[in-house]
Amino acid sequence: MNFKGLLGGLTxxxxxxxxxFAREDSQGPHRGLMQAPPLIIDESTALVNSxxxxxxxxxxxxLNETIATVILLVHVTIDDIHFSAPLPTINRTVSIAGNCxxxxxxxxxxxxxxxxxxxxxxxxxxxxxxxxYLTGGxxxxxxxxxxxxxxxxxELVDCEVRGGLAGAGGGRRLLEAGxxxxxxxxxxxxxxxxxxxxxxxxxxxxxxxxxNSANRGGAVAAVGASCTVHLLRVRLESNxxxxxxxxxLGDGAAGAMEGGAAGGV
Numbered sequence: 001m002n003f004k005g006l007l008g009g010l011t012x013x014x015x016x017x018x019x020x021f022a023r024e025d026s027q028g029p030h031r032g033l034m035q036a037p038p039l040i041i042d043e044s045t046a047l048v049n050s051x052x053x054x055x056x057x058x059x060x061x062x063l064n065e066t067i068a069t070v071i072l073l074v075h076v077t078i079d080d081i082h083f084s085a086p087l088p089t090i091n092r093t094v095s096i097a098g099n100c101x102x103x104x105x106x107x108x109x110x111x112x113x114x115x116x117x118x119x120x121x122x123x124x125x126x127x128x129x130x131x132x133y134l135t136g137g138x139x140x141x142x143x144x145x146x147x148x149x150x151x152x153x154x155e156l157v158d159c160e161v162r163g164g165l166a167g168a169g170g171g172r173r174l175l176e177a178g179x180x181x182x183x184x185x186x187x188x189x190x191x192x193x194x195x196x197x198x199x200x201x202x203x204x205x206x207x208x209x210x211x212n213s214a215n216r217g218g219a220v221a222a223v224g225a226s227c228t229v230h231l232l233r234v235r236l237e238s239n240x241x242x243x244x245x246x247x248x249l250g251d252g253a254a255g256a257m258e259g260g261a262a263g264g265v
Contacts, residue, residue, distance in 0.1 A: 004058075037164040043157070044068040048076065055079055055087075058096075062088045070096045072107040072132070078114050086115030093126040098133075106160065111136040111144070113165070118146045118154070120200075125152030129159055142221070143195025146202075148196040149224075153201040154194070160207065164193040168216040187212050190248065191221030192239060199226035204234045213240045217248030225252030 021168050035262045038046035038057040043067070046061040048054055054076040059217035078086070098107030103105040109132060116139040120127045125148070137144035146163030148154045192212030196202050202222065209219040220240030222229045229247065234257070244260040249255045 001113040001227070004077075038067075038070070040067075046070050047073060053074075059087060060092065061260065063095065068093055068095065070094065072096065072109075073100060075100065075108040076110070078109075078111045078117075078136075080114050081114075086111075087118060088128050089119045089121050091097045091120070091122040091125045093124070095128040095130070095255045096132070097129075098131040106131055106133040106137065108133045111138055111139055111164075113138045114146055115139075116147060120146070120154050121150045123151035125150070128155045128157065129155070130157045132156075132159045133162070134171045135161060135162045135164075136149060136156045137193070139189060141198060142166050142189045142207040143191040143193070144214075145193045147191070147195050147197070147200060148200035149197045151199045153198075153203070155203040155205070156194070156207045157205045158207060159204075161193040161209045161219070164212040165198075166190060166192050166195070178235040190216045190223060190250075192218045192222045192241065194226035196222040196224070196229065198224040198254070201228045203232075204232045205232040206234070208235045208237070210237045210240060211239065216241055218245040219247060221248040221250070222253035222255060224246075227253040229253070229255035229259060231257040235260050236262045 038048055038061045040046050043066060047065070048057040048070060050057055051074050054074050057076060058070065058076055061067045063147065069219065100107040109117055110225045113136050115137070117134055118129070119128060127146070129146070134145050139147070144166045145161050146154050146156070192214035193209050194202055194204070198230065202220065212219050218241035219236045220229060221244070229249070239245050241248065247255060
């Protein structure tokens with residue numbers, strides 16, 4: 001069954017062919033997802049517009065290799081009831097932009113302390129995040145919100161990254177105890193919010209990173225001689241780590257900061 005209609009003067013086409021995820025009785029890392037394909041507004045652009053099935057729509061769009069741009073019109077909450085895995089690893093060029101009708105205009109992607117939000121891997125992996133509020137990411141190892149490796153690149157523009165925790169075990173305990181993110185303890189990994197390992201590029205512009213936590217690099221960490229971090233008009237506030245409460249660069253990683261303000265514990 002296909003759907004065709006109009007939205008803002010654009011023709012909308014949506015068919016079951018774009019619902020490329022498994023049903024509950026299927027096998028694989030994304031089994032259990034509700035069938036809710038995103039609206040396709042052209043061959044390479046998808047809308048996430050279902051409040052009830054936002055995560056399923058976003059997952060479907062990321063699994064569809066023809067989609068290069070995803071526009072969020074609703075908030076996305078990571079839900080372990082229907083999802084047995086985080087969002088798919090990104091290994092191609094994808095842009096995700098928020099366009100929610102809220103007071104601060106930012107769409108929320110909330111990991112609820114369950115999973116890392118985004119992983120970008122491989123030389124073809126290019127992820128650009130714009131106008132998003134990214135919160136509650138968790139990784140037992142490194143980078144709770146955005147992790148790039150294998151020659152990939154990640155870019156944040158006009159985003160807020162808050163309450164991410166990298167390190168074994170910490171995220172769920174903080175959430176269950178009802179403590180504010182980043183206050184009770186810090187994680188044992190690297191890059192509480194954003195991280196690069198071995199080889200990759202991170203670019204943050206006009207963004208805010210607050211209350212993220214790790215062992216090294218409370219907000220941002222880059223480890224490896226082929227990792228590069230660029231911060232342009234970025235504010236780092238109340239991030240926590242044993243080494244580099246704001247930013248940690250290790251094993252020859254390079255970084256530059258222009259404008260903004262850095263702070264951490």
